[in-house]
Amino acid sequence: MPFYPPSWVPKLPFDPPDSIPICDFMLEETWGRHPLGYSRPPFTCGLSGKAYSSLEVRERVDYLARALSKELGWSPNSGSEWDKVIGVFSVNTLDTLPLAWATHRLGGIQSPANAAYSAAELEYQLKNSGATVLFTCVPLLSIAKEAAKKAGIPDNRIYILDLPKEFTGGKTAPNGMKTVDNLISEGEKLPRLEPLAWKSGDGARKTAFLCYSSGTSGLPKGVMISHRNVIANTLQIAAYEKKFRDAKIGVGNQSDYIENALGLLPMSHIYGLVVICHASVYRGDGVVVLPKFEFATTLQAIESYKINSLYLVPPIIILMTKNKDTLAKYDLSSVWSIFTGAAPLGQETAEDLQNIFPSWKIRQGYGLTETSTVVCSSSPDDIWFGSSGSLLPGIECKIVTPEGKEVTGYDEPGELLVKSPSVVLGYLNNDKANKETFQDGYMLTGDEAVIRKAPSGYEHVFIVDRIKELIKVKGHQVAPAELEAHLLTHPAVNDCAVIQVPDDAAGEVPKAFVVKSPAVGLEENDRVLARNIQKHVEEHKARYKWIVGGIEFIDAIPKSPSGKILRRYLRDKEKEARRAKGAKL
Template sequence: MVFYPPPWVPKLPFEPPDSVTIGEFMRSEIYGRCPIAKSRNPFTCGLTGKTYTVTESHARSNSIAKALSKILGWEPNLDSPWDKVIAMFSFNTIDYLGVLHAVHRLNGIATPANVAYSASELEHQLRSSGAKALFTCVPVLETALKAAKAVGIPEDKIFIMDLPHHSQKPPFKTVDDLVEMGHSVPELEPLKWVKGQGARQVAFLCYSSGTSGLPKAVMISHRNVIANTMQYCIFEDVARKKLGVVTQVVLGLLPFSHIYGLVVVAHGATWRGDEVVVLPKFELTEYLQAIERFKINHLLVVPPIVIRMLSSKDTLRKYDLSSVRLLFTGAAPLGKETAEELLRVYPTWHIAQGYGMTESATVVCSTSEHDICQGTSGSLIPGTRAKVVDADGKEITEYGKPGELFVQSPSVTLGYLNNEKATAEAFVWDEDGRWLRTGDEVIVTKSPNGHEHITIVDRLKELIKVKGHQVAPAELEAHLLTHPAVDDCAVIAVPDERDGEVPKAFVVTPASMASRKDEEIAAEIIKHVQDHKAHYKWLRGGIEFIDAIPKSPSGKILRRLLRDREKEARRAKGAKL
């Protein structure tokens, strides 16, 4: 049984354009964007208030492209896009999207990297993507330089994003320097794309943890991002029109390096004329001050931020948050009880959530403000089809029965870079065409309004989601096995009040460690992870030593048994308390 968007969801007015860059799509009113004359300033710094108009933002991006062309010797219509890959390793700034579009203007590929990465993790992304240049910022410059040196990116191809309250002037060209240089550089020749090139050509290499090993590069085409921008905005516009919302002020806190922030916030919000108030990272006071100062209407967050708000009610009362109409969460499910608790604090707010993934170039289903069913991730967006498949590969045709979610959409991506095996496993074909296997277990139910909603039940891929970040257990397990005190191991997710989930390791030690204390060994292993992995991959769930890791006859770790063991231990601890 194939599921479709509810009847109230409009169809796409036309096929997403497949022969223009994302930047051209974002600038041209012929594709349906909010008229530029009626649009708010696209990006405003939430710390300083610095901002640019739509026209100024586009001009800055053009100047950056011209300057990069001169410095790097790249011409728009010469060489392969794979010869013109530029990495972005920076906190959010008001120029972040302009730099990415400047790369596309040169017919290049942008690869945004998680700013929490360690040097070795960034090195992996730079090396596997083939990055030739790097944008970064002062707070993470040391990490960036170490990774760049390891892959051979010279220092004259490293550029600095301007961050508020960081006046230090490093010996590298900044974005403002590039803008100034671009003023004196001749105009670039127009891109000469053929029909369908936007559907085939990679715009972004975004890294997904997948199910095993190091993060994999997802090849996202220009048309993928264009399609999802149209799909998500058209879906949301139904409720916005009912509420009389033309343009609004949106929170830009989610990392633009993450697919959620990149597509939904940076592209979706600005395409429909909204203003995005940019914050470089989450700090509760700055977050609340920005909401009050800029009268933010739409908060796009992850569940751990909601939990932090609920644990800081006294602080919340100090700020005027009356401008907020909608709080929308993604990247991990928001529990029904948590949403209801927030509604008791702010009863006028709409609390909604959606679901998507890097491989779907973001949104698959979302909650409309006029059809909220707490605990679900909403309904399919325009142009999307889905089916639910049981463990035997049979399609589920009834409501409320769990199975794996398969998705079709023009935003479903091209596959994984240089990984045919992973691509073949995740992107499958049948008589109805190409489907994305999400690896997530879902159920389909009906809301009180009678519309089909999708609820995420479990993650078949077993990813650990730490405050919006994805952690692959196998990556941590491979790293743990490099420590001499680890003979075998398994990593699972355990609940955490602050971060939603955190990794916990079950470890088998070799006989040679029998004389040592568990506490001493655990401290060494924890430090081993902290020295080499991003902070969200640290073993904040602790280490438990066991005699053997439960495995199937084929050698697969039976994480379910470990999760059951953890639940029983927590119940017992609770009983003692």
């Protein structure tokens, strides 16, 4: 049977419009956006303090669209969106989203790339997306140029997103290269563009963002995210959170409460792109933009800009719980809410953070690029550590066992299937992946989940782990995320990851890769320390969950920029080591 949002979750205020571009939805007040003149500056640089008001951002988007139209020969109503693909390879900047909205104003597509990419990885995305233009930033310019050249993008179609000198070390765009500010100055002198002549359904059919995801398996695939997908999830988040935002001021008008949000996570990732940069701005909040994560810089920005909501990923939360003395040096009293996603946050880690900050609401959400983005989220009034909260309005889901049986009750695991107006159009030029992932109106997530009833009486979604990463010990399923969360409670463990290794008797057993805490002395014996960590698990977990495959100490756990543990790298490392020893693979 399908599962639906709890009774307390309101319905959407109106159906997500399907005939407008994202830029109109975000920069006009027609569709419920917080009044522009009474919003906080949408984006403020957390290093320099530079900011533009909502009205100024709307003006900058207009001027930038005019300049791009002349520069590139693109007009709003000519050609397909696939003729107007702009690649973006940059750290976070004040103009990353205004550039996207200017692209949408021309009926084009923005394809954001991970700022940690190598030239070869960026080249793949540029070629696969069909991008003919690339925006980058000064620190990444050499990689961008190398990739662009191999992808057939000439130097005169590479442009620079401006960054504060505090970040670039005083370096500016090379002579002859145009920046976003240059383009906006040119656009101010150009005539207005013709309006987009969209008919009903165009917003649901046309791609706005082409983000790249591995999906449930394989190489990164271009995920076609429509205008309506982003609009729908923005409305879903706003409607879901209206009740407790209203409660902060004791009235029934959401538009009266606005706050500052942390804009640290990559704007190239769906979490940063939709949850932070669209939902926050739509509600009138300000996003304090940081180009990269540095612990002290982030804490200082929270103090200086009195940030209220922190959008984080588990590795940063783990770092916070391991560095209480550093936290104590900063005034974090403005914070009331933590929201985490992109990877599971273990119950133990959440409890550790709550002990440090008892008043903080520690919330978790779940979503994917393919659901653009949030599927479920914790309400501040109904937090259950380990849970990813309840379904957002307009979403339904199913749990299906490996045998194809549809789960009808609680506490029975299976693959999570999601139906929502935010579920994307599909993967670009990949019929095989589309058939595997999108079936009968549902998106097959590849994640194992279980529905449980919270003490409050409401249904919560628990994400157990990626189905392909679950460890099968004598028929029992062991979730790496559960063991990782428990290992992190050991004082000698600074970070960790768990994978499966072959075992003659059990089929598979867990093995842990551990980064030692700085508190561990050099004189401590690794063998003794490893056994001590294993005992920590044995004292608290069922026998089949014990770390029988051993403990291996490493310098760092491989992770994506969004905080996901890249276990496949560790599995490959383990296979190579076992092959070298002639062991069974």
